[in-house]
Amino acid sequence: xxxxxxxxxxxxxxxxxRLDARLLMQHLLGITHAQFLADPxxxxxxxxxxxxxxxxxxxERGEPxxxxxxxxxxxxxxxxxxxxxxxxxxxxxxxxxLALKHLKTLAWPRVLDLGTGSGAIAxxxxxxxxxAAVLAVDVSPAALAVARENAARLGGKVGFVESDWFAAxxxxxxxxxxxxxxxxxxxxxxxxxxxxxxxxxLALTDGADGLSCIRRIVADAPAHLVAGGLxxxxxxxxxxxxxxxxxxxxxxxxxxxxxxxxxxxxxxxARAAAG
Numbered sequence: 001x002x003x004x005x006x007x008x009x010x011x012x013x014x015x016x017x018r019l020d021a022r023l024l025m026q027h028l029l030g031i032t033h034a035q036f037l038a039d040p041x042x043x044x045x046x047x048x049x050x051x052x053x054x055x056x057x058x059x060e061r062g063e064p065x066x067x068x069x070x071x072x073x074x075x076x077x078x079x080x081x082x083x084x085x086x087x088x089x090x091x092x093x094x095x096x097x098l099a100l101k102h103l104k105t106l107a108w109p110r111v112l113d114l115g116t117g118s119g120a121i122a123x124x125x126x127x128x129x130x131x132a133a134v135l136a137v138d139v140s141p142a143a144l145a146v147a148r149e150n151a152a153r154l155g156g157k158v159g160f161v162e163s164d165w166f167a168a169x170x171x172x173x174x175x176x177x178x179x180x181x182x183x184x185x186x187x188x189x190x191x192x193x194x195x196x197x198x199x200x201x202l203a204l205t206d207g208a209d210g211l212s213c214i215r216r217i218v219a220d221a222p223a224h225l226v227a228g229g230l231x232x233x234x235x236x237x238x239x240x241x242x243x244x245x246x247x248x249x250x251x252x253x254x255x256x257x258x259x260x261x262x263x264x265x266x267x268x269x270a271r272a273a274a275g
Contacts, residue, residue, distance in 0.1 A: 098258060115137070115165075116147050122151070183234075256270070
């Protein structure tokens with residue numbers, strides 16, 4: 001292989017997308033995109049070529065770029081990710097936007113993020129709305145370790161608790177609860193595509209019909225919401241009707257659904273009824 005940065009990236013473009021190759025090269029060399037463009041004829045050492053080709057092979061086999069480089073952009077910040085956490089998706093930024101809109105009307109609000117994973121939602125809310133007291137829970141100690149690192153690195157003031165949903169929260173109540181739970185059905189063919197086999201099953205699927213975690217959250221959230229408190233749940237592209245039905249059964253009011261940038265119904269929420 002020709003041993004320059006530009007040539008190495010061009011030479012593998014039939015194996016992986018050029019963007020992926022460039023990101024892998026930038027990660028390997030510890031350079032920015034601007035530096036990549038400024039010095040495309042930089043010569044690579046033999047060990048650098050070998051390391052690059054190893055990354056290319058892993059990407060060719062389907063491993064997500066985010067895991068290979070160890071980070072993913074979300075809500076204008078770069079979050080560390082490992083195979084212990086779900087890779088944050090752009091669609092999930094919607095729940096942060098909705099949360100921040102709701103929090104504008106509140107003084108010193110308490111916020112709960114269920115199943116925090118990398119901490120992308122909780123840390124984004126904490127950074128964008130520092131007055132909020134944000135608590136993030138996850139059943140996975142490994143995921144919480146990643147989330148804590150992201151909070152410390154990005155300056156988000158977030159508390160963390162290891163908990164199976166609400167189990168460890170006692171009688172704590174919140175003005176806002178957000179959740180991006182596992183919602184892919186157990187035998188959904190999407191689980192075998194787009195790098196999902198490399199992501200943690202615990203964060204992707206409930207092992208059932210894709211709604212069991214959502215049912216539990218909807219059932220238990222009222223005991224942890226103040227009167228008028230808002231619950232926001234991210235769900236699958238075809239689950240909005242089902243989630244609206246669960247919330248409409250009460251004790252909730254003002255059930256609503258919001259579409260993502262692709263027009264897909266992505267987040268459904270409702271307020272806890274008073275009294």
